[in-house]
Amino acid sequence: xxxxxxxxxxxxxxxxxxxxxxxxxxxxxxxxxxxxxxxxxxxxxxxxxxxxxxxxxxxxxxxxxxxxxxxxxxxxxxxxxxxxxxxxxxxxxxxxxxxxxxxxxxxxxxxxxxxxxxxxxxxxxxxxxxxxxxxxxxxxxxxxxxxxxxxxxxxxxxxxxxxxxxxxxxxxxxxxxxxxxxxxxxxxxxxxxxxxxxxxxxxxxxxxxxxxxxxxxxxxxxxxxxxxxxxxxxxxxxxxxxxxxxxxxxxxxxxxxxxxxxxxxxxxxxxxxxxxxxxxxxxxxxxxxxxxxxxxxxxxxxxxxxxxxxxxxxxxxxxxxxxxxxxxxxxxxxxxxxxxxxxxxxxxxxxxxxxxxxxxxxxxxxxxxxxxxxxxxxxxxxxxxxxxxxxxxxxxxxxxxxxxxxxxxxxxxxxxxxxxxxxxxxxxxxxxxxxxxxxxxxxxxxxxxxxxxxxxxxxxxxxxxxxxxxxxxxxxx
Numbered sequence: 042x043x044x045x046x047x048x049x050x051x052x053x054x055x056x057x058x059x060x061x062x063x064x065x066x067x068x069x070x071x072x073x074x075x076x077x078x079x080x081x082x083x084x085x086x087x088x089x090x091x092x093x094x095x096x097x098x099x100x101x102x103x104x105x106x107x108x109x110x111x112x113x114x115x116x117x118x119x120x121x122x123x124x125x126x127x128x129x130x131x132x133x134x135x136x137x138x139x140x141x142x143x144x145x146x147x148x149x150x151x152x153x154x155x156x157x158x159x160x161x162x163x164x165x166x167x168x169x170x171x172x173x174x175x176x177x178x179x180x181x182x183x184x185x186x187x188x189x190x191x192x193x194x195x196x197x198x199x200x201x202x203x204x205x206x207x208x209x210x211x212x213x214x215x216x217x218x219x220x221x222x223x224x225x226x227x228x229x230x231x232x233x234x235x236x237x238x239x240x241x242x243x244x245x246x247x248x249x250x251x252x253x254x255x256x257x258x259x260x261x262x263x264x265x266x267x268x269x270x271x272x273x274x275x276x277x278x279x280x281x282x283x284x285x286x287x288x289x290x291x292x293x294x295x296x297x298x299x300x301x302x303x304x305x306x307x308x309x310x311x312x313x314x315x316x317x318x319x320x321x322x323x324x325x326x327x328x329x330x331x332x333x334x335x336x337x338x339x340x341x342x343x344x345x346x347x348x349x350x351x352x353x354x355x356x357x358x359x360x361x362x363x364x365x366x367x368x369x370x371x372x373x374x375x376x377x378x379x380x381x382x383x384x385x386x387x388x389x390x391x392x393x394x395x396x397x398x399x400x401x402x403x404x405x406x407x408x409x410x411x412x413x414x415x416x417x418x419x420x421x422x423x424x425x426x427x428x429x430x431x432x433x434x435x436x437x438x439x440x441x442x443x444x445x446x447x448x449x450x451x452x453x454x455x456x457x458x459x460x461x462x463x464x465x466x467x468x469x470x471x472x473x474x475x476x477x478x479x480x481x482x483x484x485x486x487x488x489x490x491x492x493x494x495x496x497x498x499x500x501x502x503x504x505x506x507x508x509x510x511x512x513x514x515x516x517x518x
Contacts, residue, residue: 046258046291047291048258048290050262051289053283054183059186060276063181063190065244069245070194070245071197072238073170074195074197076235076238077167077198078199099336099467109164111161111452112165113167113448114447114451116168116169117168117445117451118448120169124172125296128248128252128255133170133242134242135169136169137242140167143165146232147159147228148227148228149225171427171443175431178191179431179504181248184504188499189369189371191424191427192364192371192428196364196365198361199357246264246267246268254436287503289513301442311495314495315429315492315496316442317453318487319384319430321449324453327416330412334352334356338352355413356416359412363417363419372500375498376496377497380425383418383419383421384492385486387482388481388486388489389482389486390418391478392483394408395474395478395479395481397411399471399475432504433497436504436510437510
């Protein structure tokens with residue numbers, strides 16, 4: 042540790058032109074969500090095959106989804122705190138390794154309880170990724186493109202979902218793979234793919250922002266100089282001098298849980314309420330519907346299990362295209378109007394679709410089309426929720442704050458969602474399921490209203506301007 046020092050590292054990061062270095066960051070960190078989407082979709086698409094192979098009921102499938110989410114919650118809390126303590130780079134390697142081992146183990150599950158355990162551990166790895174990866178993204182990407190980049194990376198989950206859907210068409214084809222091993226093979230291959238993530242991430246440096254607030258200004262300076270040299274080579278243009286860039290004076294500090302609580306409750310209470318609402322409502326909406334997606338299609342529309350992937354593909358496309366096509370508006374139009382709009386539209390459309398489902402007005406195709414449109418907007422809003430909780434609080438607590446909001450929001454909205462919808466589907470009554478859709482839509486609409494009142498105008502602003510570091514002494518002209 043060192044005494045107080047002056048640094049212009051944040052301004053040097055934010056002034057960088059877009060280059061191949063930033064594309065590397067996007068690829069290396071975004072691939073995590075591709076694997077997460079692959080993992081979750083495999084369970085959704087393969088749930089009928091898993092149910093048959095392990096003798097699980099619909100309710101048990103829903104409970105396994107809840108176990109995955111519960112693991113993600115606990116993993117987020119543990120690894121999120123460690124990320125703020127030991128650094129972004131170290132932890133996003135450990136967490137993906139946990140995911141790798143647990144996913145492969147899932148392919149060797151022998152009964153309900155072993156399947157639940159391995160799903161729990163897989164969730165723990167993915168939950169740990171949320172704090173580490175989102176912190177690294179926001180701290181390495183220039184402020185003017187932070188919103189779009191963060192949304193696009195979080196939206197890449199649905200590229201994995203599409204891959205999982207297509208993979209399910211292969212592993213569930215009895216002409217290609219023995220069905221006793223089809224779903225197991227899918228998990229084993231999915232876990233092995235995480236090796237690619239570990240290899241690519243070797244090229245991502247530690248966040249200079251994390252280094253400067255943990256008493257390593259010389260190392261932070263060395264990292265930013267290396268990044269600048271790489272950007273200059275990539276673009277073929279010199280960046281110029283740094284003498285006139287804004288600076289901060291910092292005194293490194295060890296952040297305690299008291300400091301974290303004070304930041305959430307005393308310094309930024311409105312942002313805390315906003316983050317909880319955004320995270321909990323999107324978690325309920327997503328987890329309740331997506332974890333039981335295949336069950337609705339098979340039970341109410343008699344779609345064969347081997348064909349589920351064809352219906353997930355357009356749904357995944359809508360979810361991926363939402364953040365990709367709408368993301369730049371979160372940097373130009375602004376966070377508050379866009380988050381409110383996407384949450385509000387998704388909630389209203391979900392209520393309307395739920396009524397149409399209960400009235401028997403939809404087919405498997407039109408039901409999928411409706412879900413695709415709903416989650417085109419919901420996906421952009423949900424990705425923006427992670428962006429909001431990351432950029433709205435001080436740097437020293439960023440990873441653990443993201444993890445806390447993810448954990449608490451998911452506990453409120455995610456763990457109960459799959460189990461609730463699994464039980465409602467087991468009832469066989471469309472009217473019962475409609476109440477679940479109405480609840481999910483109503484929660485999204487309420488979140489849109491909260492965003493209008495409590496939203497933060499963080500677009501194109503440096504992170505240190507939105508939420509000054511806890512260790513800042515004063516601004517240095």
